Amino acid sequence: MKNARSRPSIRRPLLGMSFLFVALFVWGADQPAVHVEPTDSVGPRVLEKQTEEAVVRDYLQAWRSLSSALEENRADLLDPDFIGSAKEKLTDTVREQEKLGLQTRYRDSAHDLQVVFYSPEGLSVQLVDTVTYDVQILDHEKVQATQHVRARYVAVLTPTEVRWKVRILQAEPE
């Protein structure tokens, strides 16, 4: 009887911990952890805090777009956030996937960002990002595998009417 009464007191913290863990896991899946390194020297032009925040916000949104586009094989989802060669290459990837019956699910869990260059006329900003993400490969809707990846990306963004768009997104060896 005594033991039976004491069980719930153990269960509650365990239950709470598991909910917390699940909550963190679920939250982590939607909102990647983002760390932005200080940008003391980014080239010839001073990077205002507001500009930096806008660049980071739009860049992270671009990751969400590419994730949706590659999962749903819909190149049109890239339109709001990509431009130039980045958009062309991602569009080609979506088309290749569609042709092969593949889908890929990119889930970025962490970004370690640093703005490294802001051009003198303010028409391009470059950042490097060490991204941690999972890639799930589906072949004709059957999950083949999920792979955990950590890679360093170089991105170049250019301003458009209302937002910064990704013009170059390219991983490089760490």
Add this chain to the structure above:
Amino acid sequence: MKSRFTSFVFGGLILIASSQFAVTQSSGLRLPKTVEAGTAFSIQSAGSGNATLYIVGLGQVLRREVQLGQTISFAAGDLHNAGHYIVLLAAGSFTENGEFDVTAARQASALSFLAKPSRVPVDLHDGISGVVYVFDTFQNLILEPTQASFQLSGVAGAPQARTVLTRNGVAWTKMNSASKEGAAQFVARVGGVSDTRVIAQVPGDPCSLRMSARPSGQSLALETDPVRDCSGNAVPDGTIVTFTETYNGDEATVDVPLKRGIARTEMPAYKGATISVATGVVMGNEIHWGGGQ
């Protein structure tokens, strides 16, 4: 509840264990660490039987039906987009995986050169900026440091030249505009590839302003000397020059555009009037009209 929690934790351990297992499994798959974009490469697999090989990246995806234990060859051009790629070899429930990078080709093939502004006043220190991004033939950004040279040559004076090492695929510079007006060629060059922009160097603000007056019937004929900037370039026609006449507390103003570098007008010839001239932020001389200057 306890059993549910236990299975949750246990599930987590299996998850960790399986990811460890995936890493150890990749030993059967021999991958290059890096591949130069557009070059031929091969992957060595172990075992026997049929399998499907996936190469997946943001820039490209490939799928091949392969025979395990054989070398899987990829021809030049098969993988041409630089980036990080994951490799998955799947045969039923058995999978092997790995990763490798595709790097940009070493040779520059295209430049994205942005020069600003397209019109600049003469004699302006660091007034012209140039930014160049360097790409290979597949539109991959060449991230390896590469020498980029910039040259600005105009109608007069020695050309200005700078050599800059690219960092993360980009190089930039600032140049002074020349002291003489005219079109300047701004060239960025990397290896055998170059790109040119034309920068119009236009006269700066007027440096000084001087006018003279002479009687013309009941009026005064006012005329400036040729208006020039501080480097001696003629200020463009159309630049507005303002003549102001003050007499007995009243003020009259006439705005005149420069024509062939000179502004001319007529104003009433009041004895004791003061006439001044200005353009932009530059004030010229004053004339007190008393029948003579």
